[in-house]
Amino acid sequence: MFIYICGMRVRDEAKEIAIRKKAMELIVQEGFDGLSMHKLAKAAGVSVATIYIYYKDREDLILNLCEKETMRMTEATLKDFDPYMSFGEGLKNQWRNRATFWLKNPIEAQFLERMRHSPYQERILFFLKTDFIEAMKTFVHNAIKNKELVKVPVEVFWSVAYAPLYQLVKFHMDGASFPGQAPFVLTDKVMNQTLSLVVKGLSP
Amino acid sequence: MDIQTKILVFKTNLETEEGIRAVSAALNQHPEIIRWNVDQWDIDKVLRIEACTPSSPSSIIEMIRSAGFVCDELPD
Numbered sequence: 001m002f003i004y005i006c007g008m009r010v011r012d013e014a015k016e017i018a019i020r021k022k023a024m025e026l027i028v029q030e031g032f033d034g035l036s037m038h039k040l041a042k043a044a045g046v047s048v049a050t051i052y053i054y055y056k057d058r059e060d061l062i063l064n065l066c067e068k069e070t071m072r073m074t075e076a077t078l079k080d081f082d083p084y085m086s087f088g089e090g091l092k093n094q095w096r097n098r099a100t101f102w103l104k105n106p107i108e109a110q111f112l113e114r115m116r117h118s119p120y121q122e123r124i125l126f127f128l129k130t131d132f133i134e135a136m137k138t139f140v141h142n143a144i145k146n147k148e149l150v151k152v153p154v155e156v157f158w159s160v161a162y163a164p165l166y167q168l169v170k171f172h173m174d175g176a177s178f179p180g181q182a183p184f185v186l187t188d189k190v191m192n193q194t195l196s197l198v199v200k201g202l203s204p
Numbered sequence: 205m206d207i208q209t210k211i212l213v214f215k216t217n218l219e220t221e222e223g224i225r226a227v228s229a230a231l232n233q234h235p236e237i238i239r240w241n242v243d244q245w246d247i248d249k250v251l252r253i254e255a256c257t258p259s260s261p262s263s264i265i266e267m268i269r270s271a272g273f274v275c276d277e278l279p280d
Contacts (some may be wrong), residue, residue: 036246037243037246038247038248049211052213052243052252056252057241057242057243057250058246
C-alpha cells in the first residue's frame with residue numbers, strides 16, 4: 001500500500017492525534033515492548049503505513065512524543081507563575097498547576113513519568129527548556145534568601161515540597177488511598193491542608 | 205513549486221547492520237529516493253523511503269531482492 005503526499009502538506013490531524021494518544025496509552029499500559037507499530041496501528045484505527053507517514057521509525061515517534069509532551073507540561077506548570085512570588089504563594093501555584101495537568105491529561109502525565117524513569121530520561125532532561133529550570137531555581141533561591149525556605153539538598157526539598165502533591169494525585173486517580181478506605185477526592189480543602197503542613201515543614 | 209513526495213514502505217528482513225550496509229549504496233544512488241531508513245526495532249524491519257514521484261516501487265523491490273533480501277509491500 002502506498003501513500004501519496006503533495007509536498008508533505010497533506011496530513012490528517014485526527015489520525016495523527018489518534019496515533020500519538022494511543023502510542024502513549026500503549027506505553028503506559030504495557031511498557032515500551034508493548035509498543036509495536038502493528039499494535040499501534042490497530043489501536044489507532046490506521047494502517048501501519050500511515051504511521052510511517054508521520055514518523056521515520058518507532059524511535060522517532062517516541063522522541064517526538066517526549067519532546068512535545070514535555071513542552072506541554074512545562075507550559076502548563078508555568079501558568080501564572082512568577083519565580084519572585086512568596087514561597088507559600090508560589091508553591092500553591094505549582095501544586096495547582098501540576099495537579100490540574102495530571103488530572104486533565106492522565107495519559108500524557110503517566111507517559112512522561114515512565115520516560116523519566118527509562119533509558120529516555122536523558123532526552124527528557126534535554127527537552128526541559130532552560131526557562132523552566134531557571135524559573136524553578138530562581139524561585140527556590142529567592143525563597144531561601146527571604147528566609148521563607150530552609151536550605152536543604154534538592155532531593156530533600158523535592159521530596160517534601162512536591163512528593164506529597166503527586167501522592168494525593170495518585171490517591172485521587174485510584175479513587176481511594178488504601179484497601180478499605182473511603183473513596184478519596186482531591187479537593188481544594190485537602191490540597192490546602194497538606195500544602196500548609198509542607199510550607200510549615202520547610203520554614204526555617 | 206511543490207515537489208511531489210511519496211512515502212513508500214516495505215517489509216524486509218534487513219535485521220543487521222551488514223544487511224543495511226549491503227543495500228545502502230544502491231538505495232543512496234537510486235535517482236528517485238530522497239531519503240530512506242530501516243526501522244530496526246519493528247518486527248517487519250520496515251524500509252521507509254521518501255521518494256519523488258513518479259517512482260516505481262517495483263524497481264526498489266527488485267533491487268533489494270537482487271541483493272538477497274526479502275522485500276514486499278507492507279500489508280495493511
